[in-house]
Amino acid sequence: MENKKSLRIALAGNANVGKSVVFNQLTGLNQVTGNWPGKTVERAEGTLYYEGYTFNVLDLPGIYSLSAYSLEEVVSRDYIAIDRPDIIINVIDASNLERNLYFTVQLLELEAPVIMACNQMDFCSKKGICIDLEKLSNLLNIPVVGTTAISGIGISELISEVVSIAQGKTKIILKPPEYGVEIEKRIQNLKEKIQSNLPDLAELYPPRWLSIKLLEKDPIIVEKVQKLDNGNTVLELANKHVKEIEEIHGHISSVAIAAERYNIANRIAQKVQEFVKEPRLTFEEKLDTLTSHRIFGYPILIAIMAIMFAIVFVVGDFLIVVLEGIFYGALLPNLETFLIDAGLPPPIISIISRGILGGIVAGITIALPYIIPFYIILAFLEDTGYLPRAAFLMDNIMHKMGLHGKAFIPLILGYGCSVPACIGCRIMETDRERLIAGFVVVLIPCAARTVVILGLVARFVGFGWAMGLYLFNLILIFVLGRIAFKTVPGEPMGLIMEMPTYKRPSLKVMLIKTWNRSKDFVYIAFPLMVAGSLVIELLRLAGFLEIIGMVMSPIFVSWLGLPDFSAIPLVFGILRKELTLILLADVAGTTNFALVLTPVQMIVFALVSMIYIPCIATIGALLREYGGKRTAIIIIADIALAIILGGVAFRLLSLFL
Template structure:
C-alpha cells in the first residue's frame, strides 16, 4: 500500500501557500477541490457538466462513468477543481471502482464531497451517503431530480433531512440547471468553515455498535498506521464487514494478525445474534437507518398514476412484444447507419481522393518521390482512413446510441438478452457492448467496462472484437452481398453469431473464475435532451479520434514505408502458399489483408486495385473466394485502433493475445471454408 502523501494534521479548510505540497502542487486559499460521489444514474455526470462545462459522457446507463473525470471552474473568487468519481452504490471492496473511490476520498482528502442523491429513490441513495459519513469526509448533498420525485408523488423535507444527517442539503434539477448556483455557494461556504466535530452522530443497532466500539479501540491502539489514512471507526466497520482490502492492509502490520483474530470472534458473535453473515448484517443495519431517515424526510403527496413511461417500460420488456421491438430497433439502427453511411463514405472518399491528388501535385516538384508518397499515402492516407470511417459510420451510430442510452432503452435490451448471454457465461449487460460492436469495435471495447469484474470485461471484449463492425460490414455487403447475393452475406452474419457463441462458451469454460449474475438498476424512461445528446456524441467522437487516429496514422506510415522499401513482392511470395494452397485466394490478396489491419473496409478497395494491377476485376473472383475473403476480414485481427483500445483496457499482453487468437482462427476457418464450400459451390 502507498503511504499517505504529505498529510499534515492541520484540519483547517483554508491552507496557506506554505503548507507542504500535495500531489497537485501547492494548494492556495483560493483553490478548492470538490469530488462528486453518488450512485450510478442519478445525474452526477449532468451536474459535473453543469459545473465545469467540460464535455463528459453522461447517460441513462448504469455504471458507466468508470474513469475519474476532472474539470475546473471559477466561482466567487475561487478556482474549483471538480473530480467526478465513478458511480457506485457502495464503498465496499466489491469492485475496483469502489476501492479507488474510497481511497481517493480517504487519501487525497478533497475539500468537499458533493454526494449526488436521487430524490426519487432516497432510501437506496442514502445507503452510500451513510458510508460517506462513516468515512468522515466533509459532505454536501445535492438532492437531484426533485422534479422527477414530485412526479412520483414524493416531496422531500430538505430541512429535516439536513438536520437528521448533520449535512447541508441543496435541492437540484440538474438537467434544467436548477439549483446549481445555490449548490456551489453551499459548497464554498461549507469549505470555508472551520472543521468541527460532527454534531450529529449516526448510530446503528445496539449489538453492532458495541462491537464497532470494541474493534475501534483495538484499531486505535494496535493499528495507528492504518488510522493515519482512514478513520478508526470506519476501519472497525470494514473489518466487521469482512472487507478484504482493509483486512489485507491490517494483516501487513505486525499487530494486525492479533486484531483480526479478535475481530473474527466478534464477527461470529454478531452472526450468531443476527443469523446472517456479517456483511449482510452491516448492510441491513445501514439500510434500516437509511429507510428511517428517508421515511422521516419524505412526504408522500399523491399516489403515483400509471404514467406513459411505465406503460412503455412494460411493453419494451414484454415476453413477445419486447423482443419484436428489440429486433425492430436493431434493424432500424443498421438501416440508418448503412444507408446513410455508405452514401456519405463514398462522397468523402471522392473528396479526399481529389485532395490527395492535389497534395501530390503540389509536393512532387518540391520533395523527393519517396517523401511525397510517405506524406500523401502515409499521413494523409491515415487521416483519410480515420475520417471516412469516423464521420459517416461512427457519428450517426453515436447519435443513435446516445438516444437509446438517454431514453433508458439499453437496460431493457440487456434485460431481454440476459438469459441468452448467460449461455456464454456473461449476463445481460454484455449485450450493450456487443451492440456497440456492430458500429465500431473501439467504443465497444471501452464499453466492456460496464461489466463488474475483470474476468467479465475481458470475456466481453474477446467476444466483441469478433462482431463485424461497420467497416467489416462494408466488405461483407460490398463483396459477398453484391456479387454472390444477399443470402450469402446474411449467412456470414449468422455464422459469425454462431462463432461468437461457440468461442464465448469455450472462453467462459477456459477462463478461471465464477460468472457473476445480473443486478442492474432499471431507470425510468426519460425524454432525451437535445443538448446532452449533442455533448455526448461530440465527446465520444473526440474520444474515438484520440484513441484511433494516432495509431492509424503511424500504422499507415509504417505500412507505406514497407511498401516503398520494395519488400511487397517478397511478402506476397512468402504469403503465397498460405494464400493459394490453404485459402484458395490469389496470392496478391495478401496485400489488402495486410493493409486491412489499419482499417478493414480498406481491404475491399485495395483488393480491387491490386486485382486491377494484374488486369482483373473483383468479379473475376469465384463465389467461394469472395466468401473466404470476407470471412477472413470479418475475423482475422482487430484493426489497429481496436488493438489500441484493447491495450488501454487490458494491457499489451492481453491485446496481443486476442489478436493472435483471431488471426489463427481466421486462417483456420478460412481454409476449412474454402474446402467445404468448394464442394457445394464449384467455380
C-alpha cells in the same frame, strides 16, 4: 477548513445517478454518459476554475456500498479515507432516496466532508415525489443542493456551496448517524479499544468506521488489524461482539448491519419525501413491459438490431453516393489538373493526390458516412435505458458462455468501438468474467469493420449477405465464448443489476456525444489513413507492392482465393480496420470494388478483416486490461481463426456464388 485556493473534489454515489453529467457540467469535459449502470469504469479527472479557486474534480465509478467485495469499492473507499479529498460531492438520485441514502450513510461513517447533490429533481417530480431538501440537510448534518444536472439546474448553487466551504463560511459537522442501541453500544465499545490499542491505524481510518468494519468482518480491515501488534486483542473483542450481534439478529453481522443502515436510510427518506401525486410514467412503464417481455422482448431486440444496421446502411449508402459525386466527380480531377498546370513532376502529383488526399477522401467518403449514423443510434440506445433491458433478456444466453446479462452491454458497445467495449468489460465482477468478455468483445464487428462489411458486401453483393456475416459472427462468438467458458477455470457469477427507468433522451446530449466520438475517430484515424495511403503510394512507386503481394500469395491467393493486391490492405488493417477498405481502394485504384473483386472475394475479404487481430488501439486496451500473455493468446487465436475460416468460406461460397 482553512482558506485554500486549490481543492480536490470527488464525485461519489450509486451507479447511474448522473455523476458523470454533474462532472461534465462542472468541468466542461465530455465524460461518457448514458442511462445504464456502470458507464464510468475509469476515474476521470477535470479542473474547474472559479473566482480564483482551482477545483480538481474526480469522477469515481458508481458503487452501492463501501464493502471489500468488489475492486471499485475498495479503490473508492481507500481514496476517500486515505487520500482524503477536500470535499466529496455525493450525487444521489432523488427519485430513489432510500438506496442512495444507504451509500450516503457509509460516506458519513467514513467521516468524509460530504455535500449532497440531490440530482434528477425533474424526474423526481415526474414520479410525483416531493423532497424537503432543508429537512434532509438537517437530518444528515450536511449541505444539500437540489440539481437537475442534465439541464444545468442547480450546478451554480452546488459550486457556490463548494466555495463557501472552501472559504470556511460553511462548516461541515462530522456526525455520522447512529445505529440501533444494540449495535451502537458495541461500536462505541470497540472504538475505544481501537483508539487505545491501535493508534496508528486509527490515525489512518476513522476509528468508528474501523469498528463497524470489524463488526462486519470486512476481510481487508481484519487482515490489516491482524498484522498489527495489539491487533489480536481488538479482534477478540470484535469477534465477541460479532457473536452477540448475530445472536440478537439471527443473521450474519454484516447483513444485520446492512439492515440497520437501510433502516436509517428508510427513516430519513420517510421523513423528507412525500408522494404528492400519481406518477406520470405510463408510457415509460408500457415501454418497459413490452421491451423486456418474456416473449415479445426477443423479436423486439432482434428488430432493433436489424433496424439499426439497416438505417446505418441506407443513410451511409446515400451519403457515400453524394460525397463520391462531390469528391471524385468534381474536386479531385480539378485538383489534379491544377497540380499538372502548376508544373509538378508526375510522381509528386501522384503522391499528393493519391497518397495524401486519397487517404482523406476515402476516409470521408467511405468511413464517416457509416460511422456517424451508427454513433447517433448507439447514443440513442445508451441514453434511453434500453441496454439494461437487453442485458436482462440476454442473461440466460450469456450464462451459456459463463457470463451474465451485464456482459451484453459491452458486447453492444463493441459494435461501436472495441476499445471502450474492452474497458467496459470491467462492469463484470470477477477477473475470469472480464477475460471471457474481453475475448468475445473484440470479435464483435466494430463501426470500422461495419464500414468494411457494409461498404463492400452490402453495397456490392447484397444487404442480406452482410446480415449473414453479422449472424455468422454472433454464432461464432457464442461458440468461442462457450469454449472459453469451459477452459477458463473458475465459478460463474450471477446477475445483480439495477434497472433504470426509461428516459426520454435529449437530442442535444446525443449529438454532443456523437460529435465527440466522431471527433476522436477523425483525430486518430485520419492521420493513420493518410500515412497508410502515403506508404502504399511510395511502395507502389518503388515497385515493392508486387513483391509483397508475391510473398503473401500462398496465404492470400492460394488459400483465401483473394487477388494478390488485397494482401497489403489486410496487413495494414492492423492500424485501423476501415483502412483495409480504404487502402483496397488505393491499391485497386477505384472505389467501385465490383470491377476488381468477385462477390465471393468480397465476402471472404470482409470475413477475414472482421475476425483477424483487433486494431492497434484495441491491442493497447487489451494489454492494459489483461497483460501481455493473455493478449498474445487472443491475437494468435484471432489470426488463426480468420485465416482458417476465410479459406473454408472461400471454398464453400464458391459452390453457391
